[in-house]
Amino acid sequence: MSTLRVDVFACDMPCRQCSMPLRWVFGLLPSHRPDGSEFTTTDFPEAVDVARRILADPTGDTMDLAAQLHDRPAWQRGRSFNPNTCGRCGHQADWHVLDDVIHHALHGRWLRAAESRVPVPQWRAIRGRGQGISWTP
Numbered sequence: 001m002s003t004l005r006v007d008v009f010a011c012d013m014p015c016r017q018c019s020m021p022l023r024w025v026f027g028l029l030p031s032h033r034p035d036g037s038e039f040t041t042t043d044f045p046e047a048v049d050v051a052r053r054i055l056a057d058p059t060g061d062t063m064d065l066a067a068q069l070h071d072r073p074a075w076q077r078g079r080s081f082n083p084n085t086c087g088r089c090g091h092q093a094d095w096h097v098l099d100d101v102i103h104h105a106l107h108g109r110w111l112r113a114a115e116s117r118v119p120v121p122q123w124r125a126i127r128g129r130g131q132g133i134s135w136t137p
């Protein structure tokens with residue numbers, strides 16, 4: 001099966017509950033010649049699965065970040081949710097907090113947390129989804 005390299009983007013912001021620095025995973029984009037319209041936010045289950053798999057790549061050093069991405073908790077309502085949990089207090093903020101983080105990150109404070117290969121059909125199923133923001137780093 002053909003694959004493509006996909007980057008996982010993150011942003012360092014404090015936990016809203018305990019103020020510990022927290023690395024928030026917020027988006028995905030192909031590594032090679034990124035097209036801004038393919039930017040995908042990690043606020044729905046299929047994108048969270050892809051991000052988790054890239055971060056858990058054994059050749060990288062982001063296994064702990066993969067472990068901080070959780071599924072949608074029962075109390076989070078609506079189309080989107082925030083998968084990031086605090087490594088210290090376990091707090092999982094709601095979607096509105098991740099929305100703030102994304103807007104903050106897109107104005108300059110972001111980093112590439114990891115990259116790995118993703119099967120092309122899996123990428124096609126999610127690309128450009130989530131918040132539908134066009135962004136090229």
Ligand SMILES: [Zn+2]
Nearest residue numbers: 015018086089
């Ligand atoms: Zn915390």
